[in-house]
Amino acid sequence: MRFSLFSLARQALGGHARWPAQWRSPEPKAAYDAVIVGAGGHGLGTAYYLAKAHGLRNIAVVEKGWLGGGNTGRNTTIIRSNYLWEESEAIYELSVKLWETLSDELNYNVMYSPRGVMMLAHTVHDIQVFKRHVHANRLAGIDNEWLTPEEAKAFCSPLNISPKLRYPVLGAALQRRGGTARHDAVAWGYARAASALGVDIIENAEVTAIRRDANGAVEGVETTRGTIKSKKVGVVAAGHTSVLMNMAGVRMPLESYPLQALVSEPVKPVLSCVVMSNTVHAYISQSDKGELVIGAGTDAYTSYSQTGGLHVSAHTLDAICDLFPTFRRMRMMRNWGGIVDVTPDRSPIIGLTPVPGLYVNCGWGTGGFKATPGSAYVFAATMARGEPHPVAAPFALERFTTGRLIDEAAAAAVAH
């Protein structure tokens, strides 16, 4: 059933009794043409584009828990494409373009809200780095502009630009097309659209082994709901990627860290944009429901625990309270963590692996929500054709051997 104001009104009259399930919950079949491991936004999106753009229909997405329950369901939803290196610009900008029409594409309101992402500069070094981004982005046709502190304040009225701040705001880089989207809706929208195209989404099925044939090529996965055969397996499991790839004997350049976020109690609109400060460690926006959504840091150590230490959130709240002194009496309502898969150069790994038929899309770390549509799009093409999509090619695993890293962290250390 198509979603629209009209269908909503009609169903309302009928007491909403006839809305169908948004996605099917089928029993797993014995074999598929392609199996995606991990029903996060990236995995579901990959299945959707495989079905939509590449004509594959016999696809399963296998998920150990509930779809969208990984980092897709626990991130601070910041979307932007003003990255530094050309390779990054290409994939993140492809994503933003897809965000712009995604609700329509999926017939699901993912609430993409290009309300502007403002990144604060607090030091002379920050200014140099951000201006480098602004210039690089302009050349790539990506909007990103430089604001004075006064302009930053005008764009975001609760911001404290007093020169007496411990680290005063010296300016900001603003990407107006940056913003947020509703995390859950992205997972659900892709799930519904993929399911409608015939993709089987199999929840509560944890992959416990990756099977390989005599030649070493992939021949399927074992799950807690039985063995599923497939000659094409794509691992899109974020924080759990090392564990899965280990099942196929592949060691990965990944470390999994708990990254925290928190929300305040909901209040009437006070913050109309997204504000990020990497120097003092603060990431904040206000959701449509009214909570301040705040991104904290990762714990120092690798962990699969989906929680983290209080000192990590405290560190961020120090900064929020300094930048937004009016928020000091606001209250934290919920604090949670996700497990992020961090690569040495803070860029993702997309593509083929040493195991024939096994593909991987991971390493999005603290910043892959924004890339969901673009990543899924190029990964689907990569899996369908058996060779990297041009936008994905630079992100191949081989770069760690050649040394051709795409080091967003070194250049700016801005990752959200």
Added chain:
Amino acid sequence: MADRIVGRRSVLDGLVLPARNGIVSVIEATPAARFIYRGDPGLIGDAFGIALPTTPMQARASGARAALWLGPDEWLLLAAASEATTVAAAVAGKPAALVDVGHRQVGLSVSGPRAAALLNAGCPLDLDEAEFPVGMCTRTILAKAEIVLWRTASDAFRMEIARSFAPYVVAFLVEALHGIDR
């Protein structure tokens, strides 16, 4: 040349140290010669006047001299300013490291019945006397600064703080004192 002789200026000059009658007081510890000794503790022998403690987190003091265990191969040596050269001579020529840190850090004495409570506003260690007895010393943290903490008496501590962090530590203690009562 007398006009060239310049005076020593403590980083604490001009700062008001926190104090509240009958509860806690903070004063600057007398300036001292300070060295970091690194290497085999045996090499120093009795030359410093005190054998270096090899039990973790132990300080040994005698008069103005003290040796504080900071790590298995690291000690902080304190002595009267006038004794600086004697200390240096004790290690001369030995395969070890003696580094003058007399100006690297400053000392604060925190004392009074609520001294531990004040420090616990920023120090995460258990300062109960049973857990942190007199004579125990260690590097640790106080809020966002690193310190060396040494309990010199039941209700007294000596803190050593890197020079540029001292104003922060003082300001933190001034702030924290507002939260100390009882």
Added chain:
Amino acid sequence: MAGLHRTNGGGRIDRKKRLSFTFDGKSYEGVAGDTLASALLANGVHLVGRSYKYHRPRGILSAGAEEPNALVAVDRGDGRSAPNLRATQVELYDGLVAESQNRWPSLAYDVGAVNGLFSPLLAAGFYYKTFMGPRLLGSNWAWHKIYEPLIRRAAGLGKAPTQPDPDRYANGFAHCDVLVVGAGPAGLAAALAAAESGARVILCDEQAELGGSLLSEWSIEIDGVPAAAWLAEAVRTLAASPRVTLLPRTQAFGYFAQNFVALAERLTDHLAKPEPSAPRERLWQVRAKHVVLATGAIERPVVFPDNDRPGIMLADAARTYVNRYGVRCGSRAVVVAACDSGYATALDLRRAGVDVAMIVDPRPSGGSAVSGAVKAAGIAVETGATVIATRGRQRVSAVQIGRATSGTWVRCDHVLMTGGWTPSVHLFSQSRGKLAWDEAAQAFLPASVAPGQSQRSVGACRGAFGIAAALEDGFAAGGEAVGWAARARDFKVASDVADFSGVLGASNPGAHESKAFVDFQHDVTVRDLKLAAQEGFRSIEHVKRYTTTGMATDQGKTSNLNALAIVADHLGKPVPAVGLTTFRQPYTPVTFGTIAGASRGDLFDPVRRTPCDGWAQAVGAVFEDVGAWKRARHFPEGSEDMHAAVARECRIVRSAVGMFDASTLGKIEVVGPDAAEFLERLYINPFQKLGVGRCRYGVLLNEAGFIIDDGVIGRIAADRFHVTTTTGGAARVLNMMEDYAQTEFPELKVWLTSTTEQWAVIAVQGPKAREVLAPLVEGVDLDATAFPHMSVKAGRICDVDARIFRVSFTGELGFEINVPADYGAAVWEAVWREVQKHGGCAYGTESMHVLRAEKGFIIVGQETDGTVTPDDVGLGWAIGKSKRDFVGLRSLSRPDIVRSGRKQLVGLLTADPKLVLEEGAQVTAEAKPRVGTPALGHVTSAYWSAKLGRSIALALVADGRARIGARLNIPMPSGDVSVDVVAPVFLDPKGERLNG
């Protein structure tokens, strides 16, 4: 009497201490001991808020932390305002000003209530299905421009404060043998037992008074004395124990790994006139050897149509209001009790003079233990029935009692419901303990403690209901925690209630689901939950997110279990098969201020200042932040702007002399027989043969082969090096060195000591540098041959022992004087007097940057960005050619590092000499590049060079060295700029000046 509805005596209030307060501008009176909620109820005020979505009138549901409805804003003026406070937890003080929220223009007449008309449209998840299109404008346009702003305005509850918070917040780290959370009977007994052994005990409770449920007991006797007397004695005993810390008004909000528990203590919010400097709240970070959780249980509402009208409340809350606060919540009650505790409530109300019209019990056979007493009191009991409808606009006026759809209407002015009790397992679950479903208790109970935690749950929070049971459970756990394994004690409790199980879910499934509320705060109804399940949201986590049940400020304390049961019922699964959503901290919301504590202003991060900084401040230097340091950026004279000041400073350094505070540079004393070998293995440069008294410019890579730090390294003695690092890199480099020394090369005899703060460093640079220093220095021959460039000598300056380096980061003749830090200021002033005599000046970091750029010296972090190798920036020469290994060497032969086309450091000269490029500007081959043209590189540094009378720039450009002589383009918004590629040394390439 403060409030018409006050009983004549009893309770824990002080009827003589009258307090006045206002709610929505209207004045009322309460008494000491009241909460805002009890005081409002005493005044007959039930309507206190509007619901989130439909703006339905809402009253006070509970008497504690679980309150979903009665959220108010309290404003104390001067920025001291707070939204979303639960009236049930706001302690009354004289002059309190409270406002209701989420209504306009007023609570009684709220325009937003029209939403109720659209409620059929506003079903769960409606916003995912609409607000898209029109396709023409892209699916996003209407959403972002029209719908989203409307939704945002409608959403949210209270208003954020608009002024900065003036209050301060404290912090305390605490350790104890036993932390007891919750001071009800179970917690008190645990604390008493633990304290007896002399253990260190902390007992905290979020309420103003210790006692928990005992505070609401009127008829119960413990060990032969009334509950209140027993409580008073218990608190007295604990307070008298020196090793016990009692923390009322202190919520345990987070339970982390290894028994680390975070508490939030409210210090002043309850005071009418707090001391202005006193902290408002305190964060306690407790590390406990053992934790005893005695957090009690929360009563469950009963789900029936229109169960949200003001006046419909939890039964035990009404009991608390009457017994503890002396407040009758109305005069005629209907009690809906699916649990025996509701019967006890009816009895207590009757005693207090409330007319209890009827007890309605959905259980087919009704209550057991107390039903005799209820019958004796003449209260009618209707079993197997429930409420099927209610009436009353802003206060309930009647309920319809029946089975299925028909029944009789009963007039009343309040309805008291209990669906049983949900043990408060929040903290247990946060500690990663495992819960298990308990069929008898109809609840999840703690099952196994997580590894690494040492914890026990006692009393109602683990299903040990009944006061005697709670006391005995608590006492045993308290003893066990301190190692008194077999300690047990019998408590004699008269007229105890023991059955608290109740029924879960909707008591009358099917009827008018659209207005049968489960999550009051988020207006989630039975119908919403069923719709979610129907639409395929089968995981309870999906249901939660689709309907937002349990996601409001109360985090579903009263609703989660009912929601779960309703979904389980709909899916035809047992409750445990549907699972629970995750409990997360905080237990109830905690102010940001409490968590941030003292970290504000200059305490946000230490402000590090150099020994010479006072002088710079006094002369009006402008500072910049570099790491935690404040560094003087320039020293403006008169009305000079930075540009003018820097041009002047640079000119004077090149023509006369300048002095610069380089104290922030990291310094590490590397000592030991193997010191040279150690540096040899870390740095790209050779060090073994460096003579004593000589210096070398060292470059440090990471193992990936990229530059991470640099600095001058001087050999002080055969076994002693003075290593300098960048300001920002000091701690990182020391850590890296320790790492290699301890774990990679433990066989080397070398020791590292940070001396960054031991030395004040004063750079004196310029043709007159020697003349400036000569009169101050003793014991050092400053002559060019005796003291050549790149050497170091020990000597005295101003009678102070010093290490004097002949080094130059400006390209001029230069010295860097290291003196012990406490002498830094005085020596600086002495040098300044000399500098002045030679027409010199002080210069800041900005001029330092210009001066070094004129010479083509790199700054790590500016010319490099973590992707740059020595060869890229023309430092290939520094690599010790005969070295077989050093950190990063192997990486320098990786394919991408040896390929052609890497970016290399070059100089750029603009065709227009007046034009200073912007740092970060991109470099392209052609002018007017098409969008998407890959850049050849970027400008890393760009300045006005006063010496050269033109602008200069450094850039990293692909194949840059091969392009020297070529013309390239800088695309700028204002137009393209053409530049000539030149070698990256603009001044004195032979180094004649610095060797002077």
Added chain:
Amino acid sequence: MLLIHCPYCRMARPESEFRYGGEAHVVRPAEPANVSDADWAAFLYMRANPKGIHAERWRHVHGCGRFFNALRNTVTDQILRTYPAGTPQPALDAHAEDGR
């Protein structure tokens, strides 16, 4: 805030005094010049990142300054054992992960 037992201080201390140092027992090749690009990349970047027992490095940076190793369960974050750097990874007995 983990509680970490420092084998040099012989005392459990709060995490804030420590700095995490990544996977332990990653051996730097003795003759880097002789290893292949792939092996060098493995040394630089490839990590076990297990879900379960992890041998990892910590430094008691705001304490005794020593680097040491720890075995930690990355699911529960419980630290089961700490041991000096340079010593082999100890075997764990069956009761290592008991609640107490």
